[in-house]
Amino acid sequence: xxxxxxxxxxxxxxxxxxxxxxxxxxxxxxxxxxxxxxxxxxxxxxxxxxxxxxxxxxxxxxxxxxxxxxxxxxxxxxxxxx
Amino acid sequence: xxxxxxxxxxxxxxxxxxxxxxxxxxxxxxxxxxxxxxxxxxxxxxxxxxxxxxxxxxxxxxxxxxxxxxxxxxxxxxxxxxxxxxxxxxxxxxxxxxxxxxxxxxxxxxxxxxxxxxxxxxxxxxxxxxxxxxxxxxxxxxxxxxxxxxxxxxxxxxxxxxxxxxxxxxxxxxxxxxxxxxxxxxxxxx
Numbered sequence: 001x002x003x004x005x006x007x008x009x010x011x012x013x014x015x016x017x018x019x020x021x022x023x024x025x026x027x028x029x030x031x032x033x034x035x036x037x038x039x040x041x042x043x044x045x046x047x048x049x050x051x052x053x054x055x056x057x058x059x060x061x062x063x064x065x066x067x068x069x070x071x072x073x074x075x076x077x078x079x080x081x082x
Numbered sequence: 083x084x085x086x087x088x089x090x091x092x093x094x095x096x097x098x099x100x101x102x103x104x105x106x107x108x109x110x111x112x113x114x115x116x117x118x119x120x121x122x123x124x125x126x127x128x129x130x131x132x133x134x135x136x137x138x139x140x141x142x143x144x145x146x147x148x149x150x151x152x153x154x155x156x157x158x159x160x161x162x163x164x165x166x167x168x169x170x171x172x173x174x175x176x177x178x179x180x181x182x183x184x185x186x187x188x189x190x191x192x193x194x195x196x197x198x199x200x201x202x203x204x205x206x207x208x209x210x211x212x213x214x215x216x217x218x219x220x221x222x223x224x225x226x227x228x229x230x231x232x233x234x235x236x237x238x239x240x241x242x243x244x245x246x247x248x249x250x251x252x253x254x255x256x257x258x259x260x261x262x263x264x265x266x267x268x269x270x271x272x
Contacts, residue, residue, distance in 0.1 A: 007163070007226060011142045011254040020237065022140070023253050034232050034257055039269040074114060 142252055153224040153251055161251065164213070164225045166239045171198075173206040173235030175213040175243075177222060186216035190235070206235025210242020218247050228254045 010030075012023045024031075041049075143149035143158045153161060160180045167174045174189040188209050190200035199205055217225070225248050227240055244250055 005145065007228070007252075007254050008142055008144060009254075010256070011252055012140050013138070013142055013252045014250050015138050020240065020253070023255075024237075026140075027255055030255065030257070030259070031232060034259065037260070037266055040266045041269065 153249075156224070158226075158252075161224050161226055162217070162222050164217075164227050164243060164248070166227060166229045166236070168206070168229060168231040168233035168236040168239060169201075170231075170233045171201040173200070173209055173233060173239050175209055175239055177213055177217040177225065185220050185222060186213050188213035188216065201234055203234050203238035206233075206238035207242035207245070209235070210239040210244075211246040214243045214246020214248045222248060224249045224251050226250075226252045226254065228256050230256045230258070232257060 010027075012026055014020075014023075143151055145159050149158070151158060162177055162179045162185060164175060164177045172190050175187070176184065177186040178184055190202075190205040190209050193205065193208050193212055195202075195205040195208075225243065227243065227250050229236055229240070240250060240253065
C-alpha cells in the first residue's frame, strides 16, 4: 500500500539522546509549513506574505555577499582604540 | 579570517556597533597572526574530533545495504517502534514490535488526565513514562520513535519514554503533509 519504504525518510539517528536539538533544526522548515496548513491561507494573504518575506531575505543575502567580498582583503581597523 | 567572516555575516550590526563591542574588533584587526594561528589550531581540533565522531551518521541504515550497527544484538529493522500521535488536544503512544504486533499502549486519557489537561507536555511525559514501563515489562530495551502531529506532547513524550527507561535510537517524523489536498478550516480571527 505504502509506495515508499518506511522509517527512512525524515529520520534522524540519536546519539546518546542529545540529537533532539539537531532533529528540531532539521525539521524547522517542515514545522513552519505544517503550522501554516492548519488553517487555510487565502491566496491574496499568501502572496502578501511571500513578498514580505522575500524583502529581508534579499537584503540578508546581499549583505552577506558584500561582507564576504569586503573580507577578502585585510584592512586597517577603522575603530581601533575604542 | 574565516571566523571574522562568520561573525560578520551573522551580526551585520557589528559594523555599526563596533564601538560598543570594541574588544573583539580590536583583537581581530590588530593580531592577525594570532588569529591565523588560532584558526589553524581550531581546524586541527575539529579534524581530531570529527575522526572520533565519523563512525556516527545521522541517516538510518537502509534495509537493502548492510550495516554493522546493532542494538542489543538486533538490526535496525528488528527493533520495536513507538508511534506517538501528538495532536493539539491529546497525545497517544503505542509501542509495536517490528512485525507490527502491539506491545503497549498509553494515552493521556488512560493516565487520568481529563479534557484540556490532556493537551499538555506534562501529560505527554507521564504517558511516555507509563508506556515505557509497560514496554519494559514485555522485554523492550531499544525503540525507534515515529512522531505524528505537531502538538504540545511531541517532544515531551519522547523525553518521557527515555525517562521511563527505554533507549531511543532514532526519531522519525511521520506528520501527514498534504500536497495541497483537502482544504483546511478557515482562519481563526482572534
